[in-house]
Amino acid sequence: MTEPLPPGSTIGILGGGQLGRMLAVAASRLGLRSHIYEPMASPPAADVAHRVTTASYDDAAALAAFAASVDVITYEFENIPTAALDALEALRPIRPNRRALAISQDRIAEKDFLTGLGLTTAPYHAVNSAADLEAAIAAIDTPAILKTTRLGYDGKGQARLREPADAPAALAAMNGAAAVLEGFISFSHEVSVIAARGLDGSVAAYDPGENVHRDGILHTTTVPARLSPGQRSDAVLLAARILNALDYVGVMGVELFVTPQGLLVNEIAPRVHNSGHWTQNGCAVDQFEQHIRAVAGWPLGDGGRHADVVMENLIGDDILRVPALAAERGTALHLYGKGEARPGRKMGHVNRIRPGKI
Amino acid sequence: MTEPLPPGSTIGILGGGQLGRMLAVAASRLGLRSHIYEPMASPPAADVAHRVTTASYDDAAALAAFAASVDVITYEFENIPTAALDALEALRPIRPNRRALAISQDRIAEKDFLTGLGLTTAPYHAVNSAADLEAAIAAIDTPAILKTTRLGYDGKGQARLREPADAPAALAAMNGAAAVLEGFISFSHEVSVIAARGLDGSVAAYDPGENVHRDGILHTTTVPARLSPGQRSDAVLLAARILNALDYVGVMGVELFVTPQGLLVNEIAPRVHNSGHWTQNGCAVDQFEQHIRAVAGWPLGDGGRHADVVMENLIGDDILRVPALAAERGTALHLYGKGEARPGRKMGHVNRIRPGKI
Structure with a gap:
């Protein structure tokens, strides 16, 4: 096409x-x-x-x-x-293509790909046995986190190791699945770049957002993020390098840790991303339309931002706050129409808009 | 409820x-x-x-x-x-109720209602015959415009009278339908107020937009409109008076002429209105959500505006401009998914966003 x-x-x-x-x-x-x-x-x-x-x-x-x-x-x-x-x-x-999917489905493949591009990730080590885990701890040290290599989502399939003695329990929590031990990173905050690549190879990125998690689930994303001008441009260039290397078409979420040593890639998601929901009320073209534009072969939107926004997820019983949220000034509601508000279930989000200058 | x-x-x-x-x-x-x-x-x-x-x-x-x-x-x-x-x-x-519908379906009932509230409209005179039209011209003078009292929409069912001699042709254009002769108004520009009233009687209005028509169809709406602070507050108060008098629930579009003698009501529409489409990209709660909130008994959104916006309708072949419009910076596309681009058919609109301060 x-x-x-x-x-x-x-x-x-x-x-x-x-x-x-x-x-x-x-x-x-x-x-x-x-x-x-x-x-x-x-x-x-x-x-x-x-x-x-x-x-x-x-x-x-x-x-x-x-x-x-x-x-x-x-x-x-x-x-x-x-x-x-x-x-x-x-x-x-x-679209996006199979290679992007394959890489993002496997934490080890993802980190191999990223480090192969010259990008920095947390130290990592594959773990398929108690012996592997012992070697991994020797290489990476504790504290560390053991994660299944596949199906990771919102903090599921993860176990923390505060000290080497936590190894057996952590390994048991993997239920025999292939896993990866990741070293803990000393970072000041997490940001994410929502970037898109069109069928023609053009790339457009939104201003990075700053993420705060609660209980392993995204809680808020704030734009602008706390980043120096150099970090902001590094973040966008790094995302563009990933998209180009994959010959990617569509929107990708790239999570980054901000560390004294620079930006470190936490993970990538080959799809629209929860940390990009703020674009619905801060941009002429939001991440959802940007993704559709890309996969439909349309020109990308510019990604410009016309307001400061704080996105807050509504998880589980947060849905009970909707009447109060609906009456808040400058607050845009986005509910998902889900019936049952189970704990940890994403029921909607709000975007709080503060008129900004770009 | x-x-x-x-x-x-x-x-x-x-x-x-x-x-x-x-x-x-x-x-x-x-x-x-x-x-x-x-x-x-x-x-x-x-x-x-x-x-x-x-x-x-x-x-x-x-x-x-x-x-x-x-x-x-x-x-x-x-x-x-x-x-x-x-x-x-x-x-x-x-919702909105039957009375609002009945009034807006009949130009004479609408003007009787508005003037009964003490608001100003164009001079008008019912016309059901040649004799009526002669009397109407005597009362109102030419230039004037003859309109069917019902089913008026986007300039259809209307005939201009530049001079009394145009009367027979204008009357023939009504096809025997009940009509109303309206005097021409000397106005500098047209604005509209998109206002909402909730089930609890609360009223919220958006900042008035300034409308430009082409060939009898809305072409652009620009916010902010050219209005003095006094005119801006008059416009909103006038809309609130209409909504309260009708015990209205929902969004209404109120078209106003700005004249040296003050604001004059052109017409009201008991629904979301083309001149309110700019709210999709200028407000946390747009006119469509505001209407749904009202009819669903939710609290109204505040109607605050966080950006300047120019809305432009895409009529007929304007749809061919979509590739260029899609590539414009700060421009939000809203297409309607209509198959055939007939002349005069509304195919979509764009909202051009300029970061603003409220």
Whole structure:
């Protein structure tokens, strides 16, 4: 495809959660339709999608019919089964591409890729056995954190080692899954860069946001982040290097630790990212539209920011604060239409807008 | 209803055009679902609605099923058949109320209502015959404009009288419909106030926008409008007086002429309004969400503005400019997903954002 998808075209989105929901809304602003593929019934994205397929990722017929009905395929999460991707890719382009997915699905592959680009990550060591873990502790020291190499999300599948004696319990917490020991980093704060790369190779990045986590889940993102002008430009250049190396098409979230020794890459996500939700109320083109533009072959938006914004996630019972939040001045609500407010479940977010100067 | 509709509730929207489409997107941000009722197949709003009923306004069974499936009913246009409203109102609340609809459906009832509130309109005179028209010209003089009392929209059903000799042609253009002769107003520019009133009687107004028309269709709206501080507050107070007098619930568009003698009311629309589209990129709570908040019994948003905005409609072949517009800095695209770009058809709009200070 060399021409941008014309209005009326359909974006296929794997996954019907809140990211799929906001991608579908963004697609509508470009006159594009969305077709959601999601195993669970009545997902959040179904409220705003032109079409929804409810089927599992091993339903070959459903995958084929889905692919046939769309012009391009993208996704809102990275843990898509390989066989499903194989079946879909034979029929329609998948953007971002498989290599970005493969790397982000595996913490060791991701760190090998990043360090191979000359970027800095936390020290890491693969762990598949008690002997591996002992060697890893010898190399990295404690405190450290043991993580499964795959399926990591919002603090799940992780165990802290304050001292070497914590090794057996940490290893047991992996449930036999392949793991990686990561050294603790002394950092002052975490920032993330939401960057996009178009089909034509152009790159646009949003101003980095500063992230605060609670209980392993993103709590707030604030723009502007505390960064020197040099750090700000380093952050953006570093993200661009990652996107270019992957021949990436779409939006990527790049999490960085700010350390006395410079910026260190924590992890990358080959999709729109929770820490980019502030763009909905701070930019003419938000991260969701930017992603749709990229995968549809449209020109990227400029990523300019016209306001300072603090994004706050609404987790679990935070949803009970909605009446008060709805009455706050300068606060934009974004609720996901989820029924049950389980602990740790992302129910929505708010963007608090402060008029800014760029 | 005294409690706000909880997330997961459904807003019934009569009409599936671009206004219904943007109302449905706004409802999703509040965790609410939309059910669109629209006689035409595949309307713009269907791309982003949870549910769509395709049926005519005289299909009693479809109207009853629609009403039963929603929690409250609103509309995106004012020319809804009375019998349909009667059937729906027996089952669910309709907001804004019937009186606002009745007044806005009839230019004479509207002007009688406005002048009854002590507000100023253009001089007007009912015209049902050649004799009426002669009397009207004697009272109002030319130049003047003859309009059908009902179904007026975007310059349709109107005829100008430059001099009394134009009377027969103008009357013929009415096709026998009841009409009203309106005197020409010497005004410097047109502004509109987008105001909302909640179920609790609270009123919130956006900063007035300045409108420029081309060929009888809105071309641009610019905020801030050229108004003195006194005029700005007059405009908002005047809109509030209209909303309160109607015990109104929802968003209303109030078009005003700025004249040396003060502000004069051109017309009112009991719905979200094209001249309020700028709020999508200038405010934390846009006019679509404000309307949904009102009809769902939620607290109104504050209406504050964090940026200067120029909204430009994309009419007919303007859609061909989308590739260039998509590449413009600080420009937000809002396309309606309409297939065919007929002359005069509203295909989308852009909001050009200039960081502002309130």
